[in-house]
Amino acid sequence: MKTLINIENGKKVKILKISGGKGIRQHLQCLGIHIGDVVTLKKSSFLGGPVLLEINGYDIALGKGIASKIEVEEIE
């Protein structure tokens, strides 16, 4: 299964599953990241660094730990 850290720069992906505890789940929901949302990966993880996502026109940075808990599929 692919997670956000295996995706290349500029690719569009759909969020399939968010694993991890309730805290993380709720935090992501508050920032407008939900299962089924389509996001663009603006900056992929580099040397264990965070990823930068664009979702509905705004940017969210996610640390590698959290990014690895979000399962996604690439869409064209």
Add this chain to the structure above:
Amino acid sequence: MKIAFIGQPNAGKSTIFNGLAGYKTVTANFPGQTVHYTVSNVTVGEETFEIVDLPGIYSLTAIDKAELESRKFILSGKADVVINVIDASTLSRSLELTIQLAELQVPMVICLNMIDEAKRKGLEINLKKLSEVFDVPVIETIANKGIGLSKIFTSAKEAFYKNKIPKIQHFHKDIEEKIEEIEKIIPSKLLPNIPRRYIAIKLLEGDAELFEDLRDYKELILKINEIRDEIKSSHGRHADTVISSERHALTMNIFEEVTKVGEPIKSAREKLDDLLTNRFLGYPLLFSILFGIFFLVFEVGKLLEEPLVHIFDSLIKRLPEYISENTLTFYIIKGLLEGFAGGLGVAIPYLIPFFIGLTILEDVGYLPRMAFLMDTIMHRIGLHGKSVLPFIISYGCNVPGVMATRILESPRDRFITAALSVFIPCAARTTVIFGLVGAFIGGIAAAGLYILNLLVIMTMGAILTRFIPEITPGLIMEIPPLRIPTLKNVFMKTWLRLKDFTVVAWPLLVLSSIILSFLEFLNLDSVLNQIFKPLVSWILGLPEQTGITLIFGILRKELSMIMLFQALDTTNIGQLMTKTQIIVFTIFTIFYLPCIGTLGVLIREIGIKKAMLVTILTITVAVFLSVLSRLILETVF
């Protein structure tokens, strides 16, 4: 009429607040700048409005401490009208909060701020339709340019007098049934002023605070958990996820109904943004920007300092011509002049350029980008990128720096970040570094002290992390768009920060200087110096007159240097202290005990026990480093 501004972080609540109330709170282009609320009275015509600026909150599910403050205020029912400030360019997400606010059933106005930015993103919002959906007034503003602010009070009055209670947005039928089921069984004593629907939904979401309030109703908790499990089995997801998806779906429906999405205007800003967070170029840029600011602060400060200090110096030298020496009046006037000169000649020349630099970085929105770049490095010391923000603010002053730790989610991260923040050389300590090491040894040596300081902080971070290991959730942070700072805001913010110095610290400086002069007159200073001689002379190898200056440094760090000039009776320290002594003195001043102000805020934020722990830590580190540098430097020179 009490009006509360509520909205998601970085939506521009504080900018609107300042626009209405005159400049009262510090704004910045990063999420979570406001960590406590500010109240102000504004009179328009014959009516007086009490306006409240609350910390930004993504959702009524509070995640960090600042959000909890907002939620508490909203739930207290003190607000007559709620103004929901929305960053129009993130409307699709912001409406999720609006839907939750509607559940509180308080008269409301929707304020679509940064409408210009929404247009740049190609969003065209139909105000009339949005107003119909919620049945409340909707207004447009561009707060940083002051556009549309006059409509705020008229629409607030309309909402209040016409009792514009927002329309509830309903979920799917099966969820609504569950909500109703819970509404019926909530004890009437629980939060009597809050609508039952709000409580029911929060309980479905498993809100920890509300469950805590319900701890005496064991059966009720069982029943609610039963309902949550029913939802989980019928939807295949946790109840909180189901509610959040429902809300998301509602939001997207409203968003699609009221907005037309066109092509975004691509601009140079996106390209610049891309460059600033570039994985290779981002770091040299970060380094150059920070180095550039420190270099400018040093150069501009020096330019202003020299003539100013010169004026006062010659004045003090000529003092015996007017008043005879060895009288009390002479000592008091000398103390007064020296304290006054200390503030005007030493602190202010460095503070002004520093504050301007920090303000520009904040308003442009560079700080969250720094957090993004620094995330990997911060992980090495057991923290994550967001901790960079309190650190950077601490370079201005540790007090707001420690307060900014509230944007962190876990108590452990807050403690470690706060503990490390007090080690950061604030503007006051910067004046000591520049004024002593910079002026008498050189700029490179001063820069070296900053690097030493960083290394110490990283080591301390690594050690503290060993003692309090815990997997932190990691970085989750919104990166706001780059913005061009307005001249007015930069000026007002610098002034606000400078005012803190002139009204609080400067008088303290003058007063302490007079006290020291008075002690000198009574020959008491030598008694105090004798008490501290073991530490100051034997361990640190400093002239014994410096003992008293280190005591005064606890009030405010730059006092140490001003007092040093006075205690040694010269502004040319280089003649009386060796280079080693100057460096040891400065290192000790940087690291030992946070000043009184910082200590106060530290106690408030992390509790007295932990604050004492940090204090002991700072003294230990200061003595250790001073002795170490003394030994090394004495062998080198």
